[in-house]
Amino acid sequence: AGRALLDALLANNLNVHAWTFRHDQPGPGWPDADSELSAHLQLPLEAVFCDFPRRALACRAVLG
Incomplete structure (x- = not known):
């Protein structure tokens, strides 16, 4: 239901x-x-909130 719900929204x-x-x-x-955050950064989300912003930026940089 996770991806189907996201697509419906x-x-x-x-x-x-x-x-x-x-x-x-x-x-x-x-x-x-890192694998959790990287997977979510690949979804078409408007935003993610992270208590460790440097890690989030590092994960995003790896994804390009």
Whole structure:
């Protein structure tokens, strides 16, 4: 339902923000915080919120 819900929200011109990413606490099912954040940065989100902005910028830089 995750991606289908995101697509439905975007189809209805709604902005989607994801939060709060923490480098010291990756979400359940993620091997580490960088892989979690990198995966979310590849989604068509309007914004992400991260308590460790330097890590978020580093992940974004790797993605190009």
